[in-house]
Amino acid sequence: MDKFSFGYEDVPPEEKTRRVRGVFSNVASRYDLMNDFMSAGMHRIWKNQFVAKLKPRAGQHILDMAGGTGDIAFRIAERGAQVTVADINPEMLAVGRERVKRRGIEGLLWAEENAEALSFPDQTFDAYTIAFGIRNVTHIDKALAEAYRVLRIGGRFLCLEFSTTTWPGFKQLYDRYSHDVVPKIGKAVARDEDSYRYLVESIRRFPDMPTFKRMIEAAGFAQVTVDPILGGAVAIHSGWKT
Template identity: 55%
Template sequence: MNSDFDDQAGAPHTHFGFRTIPAAEKQGRVDEVFHRVAARYDIMNDLMSGGLHRVWKDAMISWLAPPRRGPYKVLDVAGGTGDIAFRIARRSREAQLTVCDINESMLTVGRQRAEKQGLSDRVDFALGNAQSLPFPDMSFDAYTIAFGIRNVTVIEEALSEAFRVLRPGGRFMCLEFSPVDTPVLDRIYDLYSYRVIPEIGRRIVGDPDPYQYLVESIRRFPHRETFAEMIAEAGFSRVSFRKMTGGVALLHSGWRL
């Protein structure tokens, strides 16, 4: 589970990085992180991945394999800047895409980018929470989420919502950073994460704290097998995953059958 109860206070608690906080506070703190980095979000992902997030996102779209022609509705959650949606739009010429994000600053960046790329007529942007999506049941052919699910307060609720809004035969795909457990690579990645990334964040946005949180949130994310079990428990079938770059990131897939 992503949250637990404080026996003394009787209130649900969760984690914000390595800190335990009241569950009701997490979303506000995560929002503040992304308000502060929205304008430099792609730079942030370059820093977190060494630029490899672009390769991983392309791999995600290749595995999704959206049809090049014909109706196809995709919901991209926590994808405010539109990076995943734009890739799908270029691959699937008749796809209609909806980007849903809880952070208005991120959505503003996405709308601006969509207009510049001439995709405003095919990519919609909606304000919404992954744990209570503002869409009808069974309304999408695919649900994607990249580097976002570890930031929700209760992951199980987000997975349940993903299942709800997908049509039978719909595809769930999640790209997320992962705790590295490959010998040698894990030590190198820890050194880079804890020493280098926050310092670069301080130089770029004047504050290391958002980047410190993002690094810590990766370490708290469920192990790949555990997360696969959570996807299956939400109702998905044929759940599988692929390692990216020695396990620095993972692609998880599931189907609503």
């Protein structure tokens, strides 16, 4: 049986899916707060860059996959596009729906979906976004194939994800911070050290920028580009369905 990485541990595919669900069920209520602590608020800048690159506009229908708490969807909706927020985890979606009520944002659609087997018909969306979610998918190739399937011709795939920085010196500092500090922040803020240790480990096991670019191309996307942030500690991958 094939095994897949859950942090530094290799587990059967069903076990990884179950464990990842458990991680995000545990951290859902404090997920956005933890993002602020872990990135010193920089995740907000990265997400703004991500949506600016997407250039959403009125009349478009965009699928935001793994977008449960709504951070990306809110930014897209502000520009007039219709957004379907999809996530495999109902607890994350519940947080997003509550945030929508507080902000008074209207028109968002919500769907509990597995990125590897979406329920939407072929060629439904003008764009597919996924931010800090694809590394938690068990079969990344299946998720990319589904993204391609549900996009219309001319549709765009856009992924914001942690990667591997190429800056000398910074890599060692970043590794030490993520391994030694982030789990302790998770323990103090989210009362869950183990989940954040997994999230750090999942970053280390995720393919580097050139490898992930090739995976996107293998799914059928054309004109695939990579925009590294902080030398590649974070990266925006973009591709088009032609």
